[in-house]
Amino acid sequence: MKLFSKTSPAISFPIDTANPLKPTRAFLIESGSAFTLTTTLKDITPFVSDQLSTLSLGNDGPGIDSSAALTQLLSKAHTASSSTTTPPSLTLTRPSRISLSWSAVDSSGTPVAELAGRLWSLGRQTVKFPAGSVHSSHDIPVYPAGTAARADVFVKDSVLYIWAVEDGMTLCRLWRAVDGSKTEVARFVGANKRAKNGLLLVGEDESVDGVVVGMTCVAVLNRLDSFRA
Template sequence: MGFMRRSGKNEEKRSEEQEGGLREATQYFIIDKHSTWRKEIKIFDITSLIELPYLSEAWDDHIRTIQSRIPGKSKDGTEILPSLEISRARFFTSMMTISQPPDTSPIGTWKGSIFSTQKSVFEFPADSPHSSHPIVMKPMGLWTASEEFVKESVRHIGKFDKRLSSRYFTLFKQIGSQEIPVAQYRSTKLSVWIGGGVLAIDDKEIDPVVAVLWCANMLRKVEQRGAESAV
């Protein structure tokens, strides 16, 4: 009976976490250690390693097992390579390039913000399948951590799931008055920039590369706000 009661509480907690958030995911990514001062950020596609429904009862343990193998070997013994890499030539620059290893050719650029209140700009080649125009991500207000951007004339809004925590946040696509969740980030660490958090995406609703860049930008802003509040 005791075990059943704990299970019920866990299911209730999962239900609360999913309320208003992403309910279905088609792709999953792990974002490696993230810091304003790192010269590169590696993103691993772990979709083929997922064996449980999103946010099921044993989800967190399942993700920790996968995290222990990143970087490492997949089930068939092949090396798990980053599916995306964000890098910059020097530490003290906010201009970054985005590539898809092992190809080092840029598929886009990221002009990051210096302060959390500033905008970030992502640009893509003219023939890019990810966006036909630059994407500008910016805070929705001076006193809010939520960020917004427009892609193909559709407004997207990134919000933190909990008021006092920056470990969980969700991306919504706005259609009329309706907000549709299209991606969700959950950190398994106490500090989000330690890395290892999982980004779940519904790729029927959002381009995966754009979703990953949105997530990386949100993580960058979290660190910037932490540094600004310490001054």
């Protein structure tokens, strides 16, 4: 990737309004403070399945501050997280407070991915997978969509995905760009614009699973924004 590349034209693709996001899984991302050494993703789908089945997310939907349904869902997710003893689906750890590199294990403690970043990389991070991974057959670089762009992009199995940061960390949406249009496949809803804790809603997509969505979402939530617009 060129460090000062032109903005990806996919950012401006029209939205496929016929296929709004229909979440089938929900994860609670908990990171603690900005300097935490551990981030967890808990699958709280069984606790909010009734809400997910009736949740209507339009393509131009508001953030959590003005959405009662999402506010209630996030509240229920926190309640479920505090009451369950089920281990997190993903636990990410880093060696120090200033490190941008994370190692992720699943609920059994098996390594599933790494997130590698450097302070001087101008926002570029890479999600790395072990050989034979069922989540991805290749590493996934995550990088700014263009010079000073607020959005990040990555490619999975030759398909371009866009993490659009639309209202700070209050609302981040993951779009799949195909055939000149984009379809929302996941959404992160945070409590405020600097939130690293929040609800990750994931729809059905054959190319990306919960691990890919979760790891790239953590990359976006922990990115450095000093050089962006």
